[in-house]
Amino acid sequence: MSRSKVSDFVLDEVTEHVYIREVYGKTLVELGSKYPDLVVLDADLTVSTKTNLFGKEFPHRFFSMGVSEQDMMATAAGFALYGKIPFASTFAVFATGRAWEHIRQSIAFPKLNVKIVSTHAGVTVGEDGATHQALEDIALMRVLPNMTVIVPADSVETEKVIKTIIEHKGPTYVRLARPKFPTIFKKSYGFEVGKAPVLREGKHVGIFALGIMVYESLQAAKILEKEGISASVVNVSTVKPIDVQTIVEIARLTGAVVTAEDHSIIGGLGGAVAEVLGEYCPTPMKRIGMKDRFGTSGDGMKLLEYFGLKAKNIVQAVHELLEFNSNRKSVGL
Amino acid sequence: MFEKTKEISVLKEVARNVRIDLLRALHHAKSGHTGGSLSSVEILVTLYFSELRHDPTHPRWEDRDRFILSKGHGVPALYSVLANAGYFPREDLMTLRKPGSRLQGHPEYDLDIGIEATTGSLGHGLSASNGIALAAKMDGKNIRVYALLSDGELQEGATWEAITTSAYRKLDNLCAIVDRNRFQNDGAMDKIKDIEPVADKWLAFGWEVEVLPDGHDFSSLLGAFDRARRTKGKPFVIIANTIKGKGVSIFENQGKYHGVAPTDDELEIALNELGEAA
Structure with missing residues (x-):
């Protein structure tokens, strides 16, 4: 494992x-x-x-x-x-x-x-x-x-x-x-503008997240680990200026990227990471977030579930992505 | 060179030079707002050559009064006034609206040439003036803040948010001036979206209001600024009735010169009328 x-x-x-x-x-x-x-x-x-x-x-x-x-x-x-x-x-x-x-x-x-x-x-x-x-x-x-x-x-x-x-x-x-x-961080956590700290380092998939989705991503990584999939989790708390170096390093290491945000996948973190990777390191990716739609009333945290913004949704996206990558490999791409 | 004065003949001569310089700059740039620059000239000359405490050789002096051109499109007049006051060389006016020039089409925050705020989008300047006035009061500084608004700008909802704030906060260190030239980009204001009764509106919003029948008359402007300075407990607005395109017969009250620069022929006519050889 x-x-x-x-x-x-x-x-x-x-x-x-x-x-x-x-x-x-x-x-x-x-x-x-x-x-x-x-x-x-x-x-x-x-x-x-x-x-x-x-x-x-x-x-x-x-x-x-x-x-x-x-x-x-x-x-x-x-x-x-x-x-x-x-x-x-x-x-x-x-x-x-x-x-x-x-x-x-x-x-x-x-x-x-x-x-x-x-x-x-x-x-x-x-x-x-x-x-x-x-x-x-x-x-x-x-x-x-x-x-x-x-x-x-x-x-x-x-x-x-x-x-x-x-x-x-x-x-x-x-x-x-x-x-x-x-609360996911110890008091010793240090924040620096423009630095995206790697919270877990794994080689199969890179999960870039922000806000509440950092917690969901850490949960997803734990589930994945039990399945034998090791995931990197990066807290992209500074969306701008974005940490190009870390994003590219993790993408190179894993060859599969998932983004997670409580925001539209258009123009948000998903968009920002896609821009970086498209230019410096094209990598297959999935974006978890609000998919070009408005929200609705309901209990706030339960809405994460309603809109597919939970750890299990990240896990599923990782599965789909890894399957996509292995299909590509099998046809020699 | 710069010297403050209440001598009307001197102010008139400054205004004449300011008009000549701004028209040459607009002509050279081949675009820009002629009408609303000319209507503001006496207001700006009164401020910079008589009313404001400022020092063109020390533009970052902490205790200077602040002037915010909320009607940013009128900036050729402000650049011309600043150049004539000595903030930068008059020759620089010929760089108006050119790439890389400090004299952009609308003013950009640049203290070294006397530009106190970035404006051009209407409905921002009075709020920014409120912020400066509030900060000055907090620090117990005897700084006064002046904001020049266009009358078209009173169609912006955000302007009324700001007007409400100034009065509620009792900003008696703030003086607004409305350049009431009665024209906006698309034509005469009373044919588009009339804003009358202007004075009653400001009064109802809690301001001390003074209406100047002739916003080009220096003695009226000097008197109004003097009363503004002595008014306590509320902000003061001067509604200056002006003539769009003032000073050049072919531009006066002609809506089409709102956003158009003088042609070669028009510049020649203008300079002749202003007593300057083309």
């Missing part, structure tokens, strides 16, 4: 589930004292995004902008023009969709130091339904020059990401979600 090597910053077992947006709010509070120039803006979702925690501690540096996402983004740009470090938060669908052109013109193009941290991305929003489930936000932010795009996988990474980006100059988009995420 072929075994894969598990990175030493991955917990052996999940013992807690945490709201990563709450970690965001608490981290803002922690950073508030250290960074007097930190200001936080929100568009009437302060309790949901957890920016209200910062607002309670630092009311004079907290700006509840009302239901005005475009105004919020360009106001954040003004704060950055002055020299402040603005964090602007709301639901992902409004942050990136409603205010996209304000972000493009007033933040990304002039390279302003605005941190857009959205919550409630993906189908895991749940009962609020398709109107509130951003499945395009990674694509919308990734296409903007100068924009850094980060999707943390758990509470440990969320805290590290927020503490890192406050020091990282330039426009940054961070995508958070609504439900509790299983």
Whole structure:
């Protein structure tokens, strides 16, 4: 049986589930004292995004902008023009969709130091339904020059990401979600912008994932291991700038790639990895994610199952991919 | 060279030079917004040659007042004013709209030439001005922020989000100016989507409002900016009734010159009217 090597910053077992947006709010509070120039803006979702925690501690540096996402983004740009470090938060669908052109013109193009941290991305929003489930936000932010795009996988990474980006100059988009995420990393996990850590190293298939799908991918790798298939699992938390080197290395090692995301497979992680591999290392791949469709109401985590975004779906994709590869080999391709 | 003044004859001469320079730049570029540049000239000259605390030799001076050209398409007038104030050589105006030039078709954030924000898409500039004004207040800085909006820009919903914010936040360090020239890209505003009653709308949104019947009259502009500075507790808007294409008879109130540069013949007529040999 072929075994894969598990990175030493991955917990052996999940013992807690945490709201990563709450970690965001608490981290803002922690950073508030250290960074007097930190200001936080929100568009009437302060309790949901957890920016209200910062607002309670630092009311004079907290700006509840009302239901005005475009105004919020360009106001954040003004704060950055002055020299402040603005964090602007709301639901992902409004942050990136409603205010996209304000972000493009007033933040990304002039390279302003605005941190857009959205919550409630993906189908895991749940009962609020398709109107509130951003499945395009990674694509919308990734296409903007100068924009850094980060999707943390758990509470440990969320805290590290927020503490890192406050020091990282330039426009940054961070995508958070609504439900509790299983904590998969030890405290020793280190986040670095642009580095995609390999969480497991296996030679048969490379699974690239982000957000909640990193946990599902680790679960899938365990199932595969029992079947004698060793899988690499890579946390592509920085979607942009994407870690081309790691992606190509894993693709070369495995010759089979699966991507997994709670986002449209068009323009998201699946698209980003396909772009890299198409150019540097063409590799057969399968994309797990939302397949050109909108979401629906339902329990957030159960919707992952409903839309085929669980470990078992990744396992199935791996089977299909490996079968495809072996069929190709048998006809001499 | 740059010297601040309230001397109207001096301001008039600056305005004449600014018009000549911007028309030559537009003519050379063979494209750009003639009408809305000419309508803003006196507003910009009053700001840069009298009202703003700024220093063209130290464009990054921390305590400078800020000016945001929310109507970014009018930037030929701003470039011309900045060049005449000494932010960069007047010859550079001939690089307008050329690849690699700092003087792009719409303004791009570039403090060293006095451009405080990237604008051109309408409905952004007042929000950005609010952000600067809020930050300055937070720091207890005596910085004033000025934003020039087009009247067409008042058709953008996002502008009203910003107008609401300025008033709610009591930004008395903020002064907006509306260049009310009554034309937009497709023609006369009252034939497309009338925005009247403009003054009543700003009033209802909680602003101190001053309407200038003649937005090209320097003494009215100086007086209005003075009252804006002395107004406490709320933001101040100057609705300056202007003439699109002001200063050149063939361009005045001609909607078609919104986004068109002068031809050779038109430039010659314009320069003659402005008392400058072509």
